[in-house]
Amino acid sequence: MKTLPTLKFAGPLIDEETIADVADVLRSGQITSGPWVAAFERSLSEFCSGRPVRTLTSATAAVEVALQLAEIGAGNEVITCAQSFFTVLNMIVKVGATPVFVDCDLVTRNIDLGQVEARIGPRTRAIMPTHWPGSLVDMDSLHGLARRRGLRVIEDAALVIGSQWNGRNVGAFGDLVTFSFHPNKNITSIEGGALVVNNGTEATRVEVLRFHGIERLADGTRDVAFPGGKFNLPDVNARIGLAQLERLPQFLMRRRALVERYFQNFATEPACILPPAPHAGDGQSWNMFSILLPLAELAIDRKGFRDALAAKGIMTGVSYEALHLSALGRRFGYHRGDLPHTEQIADSTVTLPLHAAMAEPDVDRVCTACAEIIAAHRR
Numbered sequence: 001m002k003t004l005p006t007l008k009f010a011g012p013l014i015d016e017e018t019i020a021d022v023a024d025v026l027r028s029g030q031i032t033s034g035p036w037v038a039a040f041e042r043s044l045s046e047f048c049s050g051r052p053v054r055t056l057t058s059a060t061a062a063v064e065v066a067l068q069l070a071e072i073g074a075g076n077e078v079i080t081c082a083q084s085f086f087t088v089l090n091m092i093v094k095v096g097a098t099p100v101f102v103d104c105d106l107v108t109r110n111i112d113l114g115q116v117e118a119r120i121g122p123r124t125r126a127i128m129p130t131h132w133p134g135s136l137v138d139m140d141s142l143h144g145l146a147r148r149r150g151l152r153v154i155e156d157a158a159l160v161i162g163s164q165w166n167g168r169n170v171g172a173f174g175d176l177v178t179f180s181f182h183p184n185k186n187i188t189s190i191e192g193g194a195l196v197v198n199n200g201t202e203a204t205r206v207e208v209l210r211f212h213g214i215e216r217l218a219d220g221t222r223d224v225a226f227p228g229g230k231f232n233l234p235d236v237n238a239r240i241g242l243a244q245l246e247r248l249p250q251f252l253m254r255r256r257a258l259v260e261r262y263f264q265n266f267a268t269e270p271a272c273i274l275p276p277a278p279h280a281g282d283g284q285s286w287n288m289f290s291i292l293l294p295l296a297e298l299a300i301d302r303k304g305f306r307d308a309l310a311a312k313g314i315m316t317g318v319s320y321e322a323l324h325l326s327a328l329g330r331r332f333g334y335h336r337g338d339l340p341h342t343e344q345i346a347d348s349t350v351t352l353p354l355h356a357a358m359a360e361p362d363v364d365r366v367c368t369a370c371a372e373i374i375a376a377h378r379r
């Protein structure tokens, strides 16, 4: 029997033209931050309706710098959702602030904004939600609440570049917005990230914060008043990011077609909880397709399910563990049972393969394998 190739759960699609463009950058001798970073930032800014955008070496760096830009540190609290990647927790703690976790919706996985107001206190400085593929956090409620209570908003948009709210791109409005260009995201610059800010003053401050905190003095020397990081994106990465941004619509179309196929196939597997179904004109992008397994109905645990898929050459991920139950999160007094939806997702979620290099038969292969494993282990 012919063995099928291993199906990765995520990955980039980089064309030969981009590879040749990178070779040109390498030959130019100008390989760290330079004209291609400027060009990538101009394109990102255009994508964000003219708002200033600065690139960094990762979304994690962008979140750290966003917190520093908002002058959030020791003694401050940031309200966030525990169903997200470690970046969110880590960077809040790294700048010296305290994470205040609230639960999420079980289906959209977005922060439950209804729980936020009750957690706002005198030390609260910001709300930091993560947008999930398939459904954005309600932007009108989020920004309305933040305006009313005088809070900054740092949108973690790592997963949703290309999603739209009422016809406007994520990043084109709001306060501070961060994107990731890790190879598993909608577009990549190998590693890389971006921070969308409100004005030129903030953009200049980001330039200082991402490069050692160095300020240039009139006499041609330099000074530092803040221990900045070293997060400037090299031109090699920016050249890839620029080429990828041009192809974003094409990548998103492919991802969406694959997700539609997933929904068609999972219609016969009603026990799994799926993300919100796509509908025409909803403006949503699809970076991941994560299901919740009906573990109570199965004589197999999540690891067993993932191992069974891996044995069929299908790789999967877990997005995400519950941040409040991590060793770091527990330091802030959280326990199992505090955030039931976050915990149910963390315990039962499996991220199935989804990337722009896939075709519909790949989705069919994944769904057939899932159905076989579920049928073989149903109690």
Ligand SMILES: Cc1ncc(COP(=O)(O)O)c(C=O)c1O
Residues within 6 Å of the ligand: 057, 058, 059, 060, 061, 084, 085, 087, 088, 130, 156, 158, 159, 179, 180, 181, 182, 192, 193
């Ligand atoms: C939701 C979310 N936020 C932030 C990040 C951090 O992105 P980066 O790897 O670019 O630092 C990730 C990475 O996977 C993520 O999934």
